[in-house]
Amino acid sequence: MTQTGETWQQREAARKDVAREARDLPREPASWGPRLAIAVATLAWLTTLVWLVATLPERVPTHWSGSTVPDDWSSRGTALAMSVLLPLALAYPMVWLSRLALVWPDGINVPHKQWWLERPRRLVRFERLVREDLVLLVAATVGLLTAVDVQIGIAAHRPGGETPGWSVPVLLGTYLLLVGLVVGRMVVGRRYRPREDDAELA
Numbered sequence: 001m002t003q004t005g006e007t008w009q010q011r012e013a014a015r016k017d018v019a020r021e022a023r024d025l026p027r028e029p030a031s032w033g034p035r036l037a038i039a040v041a042t043l044a045w046l047t048t049l050v051w052l053v054a055t056l057p058e059r060v061p062t063h064w065s066g067s068t069v070p071d072d073w074s075s076r077g078t079a080l081a082m083s084v085l086l087p088l089a090l091a092y093p094m095v096w097l098s099r100l101a102l103v104w105p106d107g108i109n110v111p112h113k114q115w116w117l118e119r120p121r122r123l124v125r126f127e128r129l130v131r132e133d134l135v136l137l138v139a140a141t142v143g144l145l146t147a148v149d150v151q152i153g154i155a156a157h158r159p160g161g162e163t164p165g166w167s168v169p170v171l172l173g174t175y176l177l178l179v180g181l182v183v184g185r186m187v188v189g190r191r192y193r194p195r196e197d198d199a200e201l202a
Helices: 008-023 032-055 076-103 120-155 167-188
Strands: 059-064 070-075
Touching (some): 032 076, 032 120, 059 076, 059 120, 076 120, 120 167
16 A cells, blocks of 8 residues: 555556556657757768768678777678668667557656656656657667768778777767766756646646
8 A cells, every 4th residue: 555545556557547548649749859860860871871882892891809900801792781780670669669658658767757657648748758868869879880880981991991999989989978968868857857837747
């Protein structure tokens, strides 16, 4: 029993009712910032693919192990296939995880989650906030994969397939910084705080 006299079974049933009602409501459109970020990342990825198709030789360096000299090479076809499949398989599907907020809301953990689960309209807003954050993470991931493709494309035309020693630390460091900013905003920022001043959600 809770302090309000509600059992966990009653609380769980109430959450299911809220989620069921929320699924019947229209989804809120994402704000322009995340949409712009993923549009820019996607355009950069597609442009890089076109460049790779036009310029990659038959033998391509695809892995560097702690040095500027590659330790693994692939065929042109394999390198192009990985450039296409990695974003499609690893990055873009993450956006769909926001649907868990409406199907299995307890499966998503953010600050003040209980407040967001109390009303259908709140849950719809919650799904939009999660979706926007996931879109930003997808944009950062696609950006990283695209930057790696650019590195491969440049190294493929260098003697021995060498790449600058600073490239991997800079690319990985930038990616981790972007991911940290998004996650930090989710965890410690004001983004998921209760919106008692919003009449639609209060």
